Amino acid sequence: MFLLYMNLLEGVASAVYSRKKAYCKMLLHAAKYPHCAVNGLLVAEKVKEKKKDSHSAPILCVDCVPLFHGTLALAPMLEVALTLIDTWCKENRYVIAGYYQANERTKDFRPNQVAEKVAARISENFSEAAIVMVDNSRLTMSCFEPIVLIYDHHENKWKSRDVNTDCFEDWLEAQKITSALLEGRSYENLIDFDNHLDDLRNDWTNPVINKSVLDLC
Amino acid sequence: MASVSELYDVGWEEMRDKLRKWREDNCRNSEQIVDVGEELISEHGSKLGDDIWIIYEQVMIAALDCSRDDLALTCLQELRKQFPDSHRVKRLSGMRLEALERYDEANKHYDAILQDDPTNTAARKRKISILKAQGKSAEAIRELNEYLEQFVGDQEAWHELSELYINEHDYGKAAFCLEELMMTNPHNHLYCEQYAEVKYTQGGLENLELSRKYFAQALRLNNRNMRALFGLYMSASHIAASPKVGAKVKKDNMKYAAWAATQINRAYKVSQAWMGHSALTLPCTPASQTSFSQLDKLILQAQESR
Numbered sequence: 271m272f273l274l275y276m277n278l279l280e281g282v283a284s285a286v287y288s289r290k291k292a293y294c295k296m297l298l299h300a301a302k303y304p305h306c307a308v309n310g311l312l313v314a315e316k317v318k319e320k321k322k323d324s325h326s327a328p329i330l331c332v333d334c335v336p337l338f339h340g341t342l343a344l345a346p347m348l349e350v351a352l353t354l355i356d357t358w359c360k361e362n363r364y365v366i367a368g369y370y371q372a373n374e375r376t377k378d379f380r381p382n383q384v385a386e387k388v389a390a391r392i393s394e395n396f397s398e399a400a401i402v403m404v405d406n407s408r409l410t411m412s413c414f415e416p417i418v419l420i421y422d423h424h425e426n427k428w429k430s431r432d433v434n435t436d437c438f439e440d441w442l443e444a445q446k447i448t449s450a451l452l453e454g455r456s457y458e459n460l461i462d463f464d465n466h467l468d469d470l471r472n473d474w475t476n477p478v479i480n481k482s483v484l485d486l487c
Numbered sequence: 488m489a490s491v492s493e494l495y496d497v498g499w500e501e502m503r504d505k506l507r508k509w510r511e512d513n514c515r516n517s518e519q520i521v522d523v524g525e526e527l528i529s530e531h532g533s534k535l536g537d538d539i540w541i542i543y544e545q546v547m548i549a550a551l552d553c554s555r556d557d558l559a560l561t562c563l564q565e566l567r568k569q570f571p572d573s574h575r576v577k578r579l580s581g582m583r584l585e586a587l588e589r590y591d592e593a594n595k596h597y598d599a600i601l602q603d604d605p606t607n608t609a610a611r612k613r614k615i616s617i618l619k620a621q622g623k624s625a626e627a628i629r630e631l632n633e634y635l636e637q638f639v640g641d642q643e644a645w646h647e648l649s650e651l652y653i654n655e656h657d658y659g660k661a662a663f664c665l666e667e668l669m670m671t672n673p674h675n676h677l678y679c680e681q682y683a684e685v686k687y688t689q690g691g692l693e694n695l696e697l698s699r700k701y702f703a704q705a706l707r708l709n710n711r712n713m714r715a716l717f718g719l720y721m722s723a724s725h726i727a728a729s730p731k732v733g734a735k736v737k738k739d740n741m742k743y744a745a746w747a748a749t750q751i752n753r754a755y756k757v758s759q760a761w762m763g764h765s766a767l768t769l770p771c772t773p774a775s776q777t778s779f780s781q782l783d784k785l786i787l788q789a790q791e792s793r
Contacts (some may be wrong), residue, residue: 305552335657343653344681345688346698350717375622382600455518467713470758 273473290440291483294448295460295476297413299336300404302373302457309384310336310462311392312368312402313359330400330439331367335474336462342371342384347436351463352391355366359474367391370418372404379405381421381428401428413449416441447486456482491526498529503538510545517552519731520545525558551586551666559583574600578609608638615647624655641715642668649681658689676708678717687722692731698722699743713754720747 292312298306312331316418328441338347338447352366373379381389381401401421407484408417416435421428435441451457460479465472491502509520510714524546532539542725549561563583566576571780580597600610611634618627631648635641636637649664672678681703699722705715726732727740 341650341653343656343688344684344719346684347714347716349721375620378622467717470713470754 277374278395290317290444290447290487291456291480293416293418293438293444294451294483295336295479296370296372296402296404297404297409297448298451298457298460298479299339299462300406300409301452302460302462305374306339306373307342307374308336308339309342309364309369309371309388310334312398312400313355313364313369314367316359316363316365329367333364334370336460336476337464338464340464342446345449347463347467348388355474356395367396367398368392368402369399370402370404372406376406379384379403379407379419386428389421389423399423404464411449411452413445443487444487447483450486451479451482489528491523492530498533499527502527502531503535503542506542506545510541517549520549521553521558526547528562540566543593544575544579544646549783551582554586556583556587559586574604574610578613581610581613585613585617585620590621593617600769608634608641612644619651624651628655634697640671642671649685651687658685661685662689674708674761676705676715679708680712680718681713683718683722687718692726692729695722695726695729699726699740703743707736713751716747716751716754720744720751723747 271344296310299310302308306466312334314329325479335351337351368393369385371380371381371385374480381458385401385403389399389401405417405419405423408415416433416438418433419430420433420437421430438444461472461474461476463474466474492498497505506520506524509516510725514520524542527535528539528542528546534587543562543566547566548557549747550559550562563576564580566573566579570576571781577596577600581593581600581674584590584593591718594614597610597614600607611630615627615630615634618624618630618656628648628651631644631651631718635648637642645664645667649661649668652658652661652664661667662682662685665678665685668678669675669682671715679701683698683705686698686701699719702718702722705712706719709715723744727737732740
């Protein structure tokens, strides 16, 4: 789970949840397809009111939905995924709050046109959408440090911000759980939207992985 | 840690057959191949006969994927002993150097093969892979185009080129590559469906209509291709919603979209028991009397326009 610190004057109150799924599933997705680019969506709890004069509060990403692996730059299935996941979000009082991507090449961690386009699309519904890029070169079993870069949209550009363990609600737990799941090869059971399209019975909400995370808490 | 044969209660013949299936299907499940192959080679190597050499090759490549240089080197050394002057083995040496990111040395290996045998396609393709690994997409595309001028029938290369173009957002050229593949593989629903996706991404009314026709064609070739079904729904819906189309085209496309939506909902209902949450329904016009014959009309149009 992430805390996305906002520099905006318009604050959004958020409930703090202790589910630790988002970071794990992102890394598991990258680990499952080491030879491909992967991407997915990050979801946050939907907030009822926007208090215009409250100072910025952190937004917690409570879950993530892995989308595709391999070719990311095609539109139709992405649109289908956004529609279905948006519906699921509404049913569960979530909102799509961000987008993650791990590029194909190990040393490449910059957001590309696909990342920017999807994030722009998400921003239409959630103005503070962020891009989270996975730094493949630092992906290890032990996960001692957070290996993501977070980009925010400022003045028409995506700029990265400093990421440290404070960006996580409980970094030690997240680290422990992610490491355990990687060692146990749980990524073999991770389902992304591509897997779902191959066989509709594959559930992209990943109840199996969610349960594993709970069991490890 | 328990061995594969213990964990899955399989004998060495089943392990050997599994490896063969993965070879034939060109699967890249490298961790599994390493697990099964390593045990097969070390415990049952003597029983494999001549199969062992191709298994060494398969396991070596999988080991490179998993950063198991120890295993890769073992396999490579066995192959070198058995086939000392082989270009095929030399290519594997090159691949090992690539895995270690020693690209210049790898290139020297491949150049040596090509000097000996200028028609060696494997070495040329490895050189292109190195360009891709180094992020030199433009050069990789140029080299691959040159390669395809000589080796026009290499389907793997056409597909690789289509992917390179898609990643560069050059959808027109990606479509051209997929057209080549569809011509030589008219019954392959995956190429049809991917072509439709590229056309859809290109955008514009004409491309949307083309994409709808090819999604329909893909469905005709394999009626369980969910991507084609979703694609048909999306493209027909977009066409129906476009301000540029006349009333008849609008009506027809709404019917196609409605038909597709019904099929999608039906497919979800069938899998509902496994999914845990209720079948998702898509926003669509009420399912009309649209029948499967509409799909045939779409296909006729696709054939006429080719």
